[in-house]
Structures are given as C-alpha cells and as structure tokens.
Amino acid sequence: MQGIYTKAVHAGEEPDPTSGALSTPIYQTNAYLFPTPEEGARRIAAEGEGWVYTRWGNPTVAALERKIATLEGGEAALAASSGMGAISTALLTLAAGGDHIVAPHTVYGGTHHLMASELPKMGIETTFVDATDPENVEEAVRENTRILYIETPGNPNLDIVDIAAMVEIAKEHGLHTVADNTFATPILQNPLALGVDVVVHSATKYLGGHGDAVAGVIVGSEDFIKKARSTVLRHFGASLGPFEAWLILRGMQTLPLRVERHSTNALAVAQFLEGHPKVERVFYPGLPSHPQHALAKRQMRSFGGMLSFEVRSGIKAGEEVMRRVRLCTLAVSLGDVRTLISHPASMTHAPNIVPREERRAAGIGDGLIRLSVGLEDPSDIIADLDQALLGI
Ligand SMILES: Cc1ncc(COP(=O)(O)O)c(C=O)c1O
Numbered sequence: 001m002q003g004i005y006t007k008a009v010h011a012g013e014e015p016d017p018t019s020g021a022l023s024t025p026i027y028q029t030n031a032y033l034f035p036t037p038e039e040g041a042r043r044i045a046a047e048g049e050g051w052v053y054t055r056w057g058n059p060t061v062a063a064l065e066r067k068i069a070t071l072e073g074g075e076a077a078l079a080a081s082s083g084m085g086a087i088s089t090a091l092l093t094l095a096a097g098g099d100h101i102v103a104p105h106t107v108y109g110g111t112h113h114l115m116a117s118e119l120p121k122m123g124i125e126t127t128f129v130d131a132t133d134p135e136n137v138e139e140a141v142r143e144n145t146r147i148l149y150i151e152t153p154g155n156p157n158l159d160i161v162d163i164a165a166m167v168e169i170a171k172e173h174g175l176h177t178v179a180d181n182t183f184a185t186p187i188l189q190n191p192l193a194l195g196v197d198v199v200v201h202s203a204t205k206y207l208g209g210h211g212d213a214v215a216g217v218i219v220g221s222e223d224f225i226k227k228a229r230s231t232v233l234r235h236f237g238a239s240l241g242p243f244e245a246w247l248i249l250r251g252m253q254t255l256p257l258r259v260e261r262h263s264t265n266a267l268a269v270a271q272f273l274e275g276h277p278k279v280e281r282v283f284y285p286g287l288p289s290h291p292q293h294a295l296a297k298r299q300m301r302s303f304g305g306m307l308s309f310e311v312r313s314g315i316k317a318g319e320e321v322m323r324r325v326r327l328c329t330l331a332v333s334l335g336d337v338r339t340l341i342s343h344p345a346s347m348t349h350a351p352n353i354v355p356r357e358e359r360r361a362a363g364i365g366d367g368l369i370r371l372s373v374g375l376e377d378p379s380d381i382i383a384d385l386d387q388a389l390l391g392i
Contacts, residue, residue: 004071004187004256005256005257007067007070008067008071008252008253008254008255008256011066011070011071012062012063012064012065012066012068012069012070013063013066013067013249023250024060024063024246024249025059025060026060026242026243026246027058027059027060027242028242028243029054029058029242030053030054030055031052031053031054032050032051032052040052046230054241054242055234055237055239056229056230056233056234057229058241058242058245059242060242060245060246060249061079061239061240061241061242061245063249064077064079064203064217064240064245064246064248064249064252065077065078065079065217067249067252068186068201068203068207068217068252069219071187071252071255072181072186072190072191072192072199072219073190073192073193074192074199074219074220074221075220075221075222075225076219076220076221076222076224076225076226077217077218077219077220077225078217078218078225078228078229078233079203079215079216079217079239079240079245079248080215080216080217080218080233080238081214081215081216081238081239081240081241081244082202082204082214082215082216082238083108083180083201083202083203083204083205083215083216084202084216084238085238085240086201086202086216086217086218086238087110087111087114087178087180087200087216088114088118088232088236089218089232089233089236090198090200090218090228091114091115091119091124091147091178092122092232092236093224093227093228093231093232094146094147094178094198095119095124095146095147096122096123096124097122097123098123098124098144099123099124099125099144099145099146099147100124100125100126100142100144100145100146101115101119101124101125101126101127101145101146101147101148102126102127102129102131102137102140102141102145102147102148102149102175103115103126103127103128103129103131103148103149103151104128104129104130104131104132104149104151104152104154104161105128105129105130105131105362106131106154106155106156106157106362106363107128107149107151107154107155107180108151108155108180108182108202109155109348109353109354111149111151111180112128115128115149116128126149127140127142131150131159131161131166132159132161132162132292134162134166134169137166137169138169141173141175145173145175146175146176147175147176147177147178148166148169148176148177149177149178149179150163150166150177150178150179150180150191151179151180151182151183152179152183152184152189152299153183153184153285153296153304153306154183155183156308156342156344156348156364156368156370157283157308157362157363157364157368158183158283158284158285158290158306158307158308159292159363160285160290160292160295160296162295162299163189163191163194163195163196163299164194164195164299166196167194167195167196171195176197176198177191177195177197177198178196178197178198178199178200179191179196179198179199179200180199180200180201180202181199181200181201182200182201182202182205182206182335183205183304183306183334184300184304185201185206185207185255185259185304186199186255187255187256187260187301188259188263188300188301188302188303188304189300189301192219194299197220197221197224198218198219198220198224199218199219199220200218200219201216201219202215203216203217204216204333204335205333205334205335206255206258206262206305206334206335207251207252207255207335208247208248208251208252208335209251209252209254209255209258209335209336209337210247210251210336210337211336211337211338212247213244213247213248213251214244215240215244215245215247215248216238216240258337258375259302259304259305260302261375262304262305262335262373262374262375263286263302263303263304263305265305265375265376265378265381266284266286266303266304266305266306266307266371266373267284267286267287267303268378269307269371269378269381269382269385270282270284270286270287270307270309271287272382272385272386273307273309273385274287274289276386276389278311278312278317278389278390278392279309279310279311279312279389280310280311280312280367281310282307282308282309282310283307283308283309283310284303284307284308285300285303285304286302286303305335305373306334306370306372306373307370307371307373308368308369308370308371309368309369309371310365310368311367311369311392312367313367313392314365314366314367315345315346315366315367317367317392318343318345318346318366318367318368318369319343319346320391320392321341321343321369321385321388321389321392322341322346322369324387324388324391324392325341325384325385325388326384326387326388327339327376327380327381327383328340328341328371328381328384328385328388329341332347332348333372334370334372335372336372336374337375338374338375338376339371339372339373339374339381339384340371340372340374341370341371341372342369342370343368343369343370344359344364344370345359345364345365345366345367345368349364
C-alpha cells in the first residue's frame with residue numbers, strides 16, 4: 001500500500017489522455033456532448049458512465065473526489081460548493097422530517113445554526129450536548145434519533161470527542177455517524193477507519209490550504225455517495241465548480257507536508273504561550289496540560305495547527321491583542337499558509353450573535369483568542385504574539 005505523501009501527489013489524477021498534460025485540466029464547461037440521442041437519454045437517466053451537466057458531475061471535480069476518497073480511506077466522495085454545502089448535503093441525505101440528531105455543543109457556528117434554526121424548519125431537530133463525556137451523548141439519544149454528529153477537535157476550544165466511543169453508541173442504537181474532520185485532516189485522523197460512516201470537510205481550510213477557495217467534501221460508502229449525488233446534490237444544487245476543484249486538488253498535493261509543519265509550528269507556539277505571564281490558559285491537544293491529551297494521542301497522529309488561549313483580564317485585553325498583532329492576520333477562517341487570529345467573544349460569538357452566558361457555558365471565555373498557526377517561521381509568529389501580549 002502506498003504512503004500518504006505518494007497518495008497526496010498521485011491519487012485521483014493521471015496525465016490527461018487527450019493532451020498528455022500532467023496537471024489535471026480545468027474542465028471549464030457546464031454541459032457535455034451526447035454522441036447520440038439514445039446515449040443522452042441513458043446518461044440523464046443516470047444508468048451509466050458519461051458526463052451530462054456540471055451540477056451533478058465534472059471531470060476536474062471527480063479528480064478531487066477520487067483524491068479525498070483515497071486519503072480518507074473511503075469508497076467514494078462527493079465535492080460541494082462549501083463546507084456548509086457538504087454538511088447540509090450529508091445531513092439531508094440521511095435525515096428527513098421527524099428525525100433527530102445528537103451533536104456536540106461546540107460544533108462550528110454555521111453547523112450549529114443549520115441544526116438549531118434551519119433544519120427544524122424541515123422537521124429535523126438536534127440536541128446539543130457536551131460530547132466529551134459519552135454518557136451525555138447516550139442520554140440524548142431518542143427513539144427517532146438518526147444521526148450522531150461528531151466534530152473533533154472542536155471549535156474554538158479544541159475539545160476532543162472520543163470517536164470510537166461515539167461509534168459504539170451509534171452501533172448500539174442503529175444511528176448513522178457523521179464526522180467533521182476539517183481541523184484534523186485525513187493526515188492526522190481517519191474517522192472512517194474507526195467505524196464512522198461519513199466524513200465531511202470544509203475543504204476551504206487545510207485541504208485547499210492557501211486561503212483562496214471555498215469548497216467542501218463528503219466521503220463515505222459508494223451507495224451513500226451515489227444517493228447523495230442523485231438526490232440532494234442534484235436537486236438542492238450545492239455543487240462545486242471546476243476551477244475551485246482544481247485549486248483544492250492542487251493544494252491537496254502538499255497536504256501532508258503542510259499539516260506536518262502546521263503541527264510543529266502550533267506546538268512551538270502553544271509551548272511559548274503556556275509560559276507567558278499574560279496568558280491564563282492554553283488549549284492545544286498536543287500539550288500534556290490539555291485535559292484530553294491522552295485521548296488525542298490515541299486517535300490522532302499529531303495535533304494540528306489550531307490552538308486557542310485565554311488572556312488574563314478579559315474582553316478588552318483580547319481586543320487589544322487583535323489591534324497589536326503585526327504578522328498574525330486578523331481574519332476568520334483557518335488552515336491558511338498565513339497565521340490567522342480571531343477573538344470569538346468580540347467577533348464570531350459577540351453578544352448580538354451568541355448570548356454571553358451561552359458562550360461562556362460552551363467554554364468560550366471573554367479573553368479567548370483563536371489561532372490558526374500558519375507556515376511562517378515559528379520564531380516570527382512567537383515574536384509577534386510576544387510583542388502584542390506585552391503591550392496589553
Ligand atoms: C470545522 C468547520 N466545519 C465546517 C465549516 C464550514 O465550511 P465553509 O466555510 O467552507 O462552508 C467551517 C468553517 O469555518 C469549520 O471551521
């Protein structure tokens with residue numbers, strides 16, 4: 001079996017059969033020639049191979065789908081126009097009105113909104129629990145529960161959910177498991193190998209890796225992906241365009257190298273922050289002080305590029321760090337080559353978006369700062385954070 005570096009470079013791609021081009025061409029077309037009316041009718045009826053219309057398939061997008069399926073160790077994959085497109089397509093393929101989902105209370109904000117406010121309009125309800133304790137999950141399962149949703153490491157305080165324990169609960173109750181593997185990437189964690197049914201990603205983040213495209217992917221069994229493509233993707237239409245697919249595909253060729261470097265940089269930054277007088281607490285699964293360090297070591301190969309830390313003296317101090325950083329870039333998103341910094345309490349989780357008490361209950365403190373550690377020299381990232389912290 002090939003190693004992960006080889007798979008990242010070669011899987012899903014081969015020289016173009018018509019020109020010999022080594023880089024997968026961008027098939028910038030929305031429709032494809034039918035050689036005969038009968039062949040057109042056959043393809044539209046989805047009875048066989050052959051391209052029809054880019055909303056339900058495109059050769060560049062298909063190369064990306066093959067590559068991520070190989071890296072995640074799944075039978076098949078489906079690309080979507082964003083991470084949210086992938087998550088909503090996966091959930092709507094598995095659940096219908098009257099069904100129920102159990103999910104961690106620390107899922108990505110967009111996923112939380114989808115589950116708390118949009119899916120209920122279709123009769124799909126979600127119970128959010130602290131999923132770091134499997135007992136809470138077990139207790140939330142109802143007669144009509146269909147999906148156990150996992151996101152680990154979690155956003156923004158890097159909670160770890162025990163994937164194997166979740167799979168065990170799901171098996172016992174006949175639930176589908178869906179895992180958001182965006183933070184870990186297939187390089188550090190393979191939920192399918194631990195028994196999860198479906199993996200979703202915001203490919204916008206580490207898979208693309210350069211902060212220049214928005215995309216999502218779903219990986220699962222051949223049957224599941226076929227169903228998702230022919231029902232929800234085809235008719236809700238969250239399809240990925242070929243140019244974005246090509247950007248993600250190119251990014252993925254260097255995914256193992258980047259993730260390795262993101263991880264070593266993040267560990268160095270986390271260790272520095274842990275010893276800083278202006279820092280109350282650091283959340284990074286690679287630090288022995290992380291309450292779930294042992295679990296993280298068991299289910300991840302390394303600990304990734306995301307960390308958060310709590311500055312002493314709250315909201316004002318958090319905002320002040322945002323104002324003082326020079327190299328770290330004040331922006332949302334993550335998994336970029338650049339180090340990105342954000343302050344949830346005054347930005348993504350500001351009081352007009354998430355009530356203060358709810359935010360605090362989810363473990364997001366007033367002075368919590370989230371860092372997506374980039375690929376710069378760790379000494380430069382550290383020097384920038386040090387000058388910003390010493391100024392507050
Ligand atoms: C863990 C996680 N999942 C999903 C998403 C949604 O992805 P997208 O912005 O590509 O729709 C994000 C976005 O930040 C995320 O952090």
